[in-house]
Amino acid sequence: xxxxxxxxxxxxxxxxxxxxxxxxxxxxxxxxxxxxxxxxxxxxxxxxxxxxxxxxxxxxxxxxxxxxxxxxxxxxxxxxxxxxxxxxxxxxxxxxxxxxxxxxxxxxxxxxxxxxxxxxxxxxxxxxxxxxxxxxxxxxxxxxxxxxxxxxxxxxxxxxxxxxxxxxxxxxxxxxxxxxxxxxxxxxxxxxxxxxxxxxxxxxxxxxxxxxxxxxxxxxxxxxxxxxxxx
DNA sequence: AACCTACGCAACCGCAATCTA
DNA sequence: CTAGATTGCGGTTGCGTAGGT
Numbered sequence: 001x002x003x004x005x006x007x008x009x010x011x012x013x014x015x016x017x018x019x020x021x022x023x024x025x026x027x028x029x030x031x032x033x034x035x036x037x038x039x040x041x042x043x044x045x046x047x048x049x050x051x052x053x054x055x056x057x058x059x060x061x062x063x064x065x066x067x068x069x070x071x072x073x074x075x076x077x078x079x080x081x082x083x084x085x086x087x088x089x090x091x092x093x094x095x096x097x098x099x100x101x102x103x104x105x106x107x108x109x110x111x112x113x114x115x116x117x118x119x120x121x122x123x124x125x126x127x128x129x130x131x132x133x134x135x136x137x138x139x140x141x142x143x144x145x146x147x148x149x150x151x152x153x154x155x156x157x158x159x160x161x162x163x164x165x166x167x168x169x170x171x172x173x174x175x176x177x178x179x180x181x182x183x184x185x186x187x188x189x190x191x192x193x194x195x196x197x198x199x200x201x202x203x204x205x206x207x208x209x210x211x212x213x214x215x216x217x218x219x220x221x222x223x224x225x226x227x228x229x230x231x
Numbered sequence: 232a233a234c235c236t237a238c239g240c241a242a243c244c245g246c247a248a249t250c251t252a
Numbered sequence: 253c254t255a256g257a258t259t260g261c262g263g264t265t266g267c268g269t270a271g272g273t
Contacts, residue, residue, distance in 0.1 A: 019241075019267090041258060053258070058242065061260095093261060104261075105241080113238060 016050040020059055024049060028056055029064055062105045069101025073110050081107055082115065 016024075027047045035046070037060055040053030049056065073081070077099055084095045092104035092111075099107065 017243075038259085054244090054260090055242080057259070062241075090262065108262075109240060113240090 014050060015044075015052045015055070017055070020051075020063075024051065025059070025064060028059060032060060032064070058105075062103045065103075067101055068103065073102075073106075077102065078110075078114075081111065085111065085115075 020028075027049050028043065028051075031043050031047045031049075035042075037057075040057040043049055043053065043056045044051060051059070080099060081095060084098060088094050090108075092108045096102055096104040096107050
């Protein structure tokens with residue numbers, strides 16, 4: 001990777017490379033708290049940190065950011081990763097935007113270690129199967145707890161309303177993108193997810209249920225996730 | 232106990248997109 | 253408008269470590 005440079009050394013431009021020290025982390029964190037993120041190339045000038053802008057940005061985004069979620073990828077997050085990867089392919093930054101607290105690097109690494117070996121068709125089928133199993137389990141749980149069921153219905157209604165608002169905003173913003181989103185939505189409602197709404201749990205077959213899986217944090221809407229900027 | 236292998240993670244690189252003078 | 257600088261993204265690599273033999 002670094003050729004003969006190895007880790008923790010200086011390259012020809014006198015930039016430090018390799019693992020970050022606690023001291024460097026502290027300098028970068030202080031810099032960002034004072035000046036905000038961005039302007040990464042000015043970090044070395046202002047802090048004396050011998051790291052180039054790219055290295056600083058990467059360290060902040062992937063490790064130092066305060067809103068990062070530590071710990072293992074949850075089964076819910078795993079499902080979302082699989083579904084979104086089936087839709088978008090290796091658009092890691094897009095997928096990461098749909099998983100608050102997770103970085104594109106983290107998701108990329110997770111994908112490589114967990115799913116890379118399986119064939120695409122199999123992995124999508126697997127994701128669907130798990131999703132449907134979970135749907136069924138959730139429905140059973142809801143039948144046992146009627147009051148919770150009502151709450152979930154309300155939540156889904158809220159989600160649909162939020163999605164509608166987001167759709168309208170997105171439409172005004174970017175018609176082309178919305179066409180794409182709509183086609184994806186149709187795909188999922190139709191052949192793509194044959195059992196998606198078969199039990200009536202999501203009457204409109206929307207993305208709402210996907211974001212309703214337990215501890216998945218609130219999202220503005222699934223459309224927001226789908227509407228992530230494309231390069 | 233020593234060695235091997237696979238996995239998880241952090242960090243680098245090259246390239247493309249975007250910004251700015 | 254354009255060229256150079258900066259930022260962001262995806263692919264890849266290397267290290268540390270846990271688990272198996």
